Amino acid sequence: MVTFWDLAISFIIIIIFFSIIYALGKGGKEKRREALFPFVSGEEYHPMRVPYRIHWIYYVSLFTAFETAILLILLAFGAEVLAIIPLLYILIILLALLLAPKE
Numbered sequence: 001m002v003t004f005w006d007l008a009i010s011f012i013i014i015i016i017f018f019s020i021i022y023a024l025g026k027g028g029k030e031k032r033r034e035a036l037f038p039f040v041s042g043e044e045y046h047p048m049r050v051p052y053r054i055h056w057i058y059y060v061s062l063f064t065a066f067e068t069a070i071l072l073i074l075l076a077f078g079a080e081v082l083a084i085i086p087l088l089y090i091l092i093i094l095l096a097l098l099l100a101p102k103e
Helices: 004-026 054-078 084-098
Strands: none
Touching (some): 054 084
């Protein structure tokens, strides 16, 4: 059976692991201005703006929140505790879904 401390220790290990990866990737020498250009051959290029919709990012984050809510409910029922906190979490997510930007 999974306890709170098992989840807390795994969360701390994940945070430490990704902090180390972030610290390793952040260092390094700065690139010269020419290295940042896609073509250094002297050919002129026109920058292209890639269109994307910020609404999709909002819905992706809501999808992730719903996946987390399912995990919280399963853990709450598995531990045989009151499911008030996961249900409140789902209620907040549903409220965020109602307030989501319309296209």
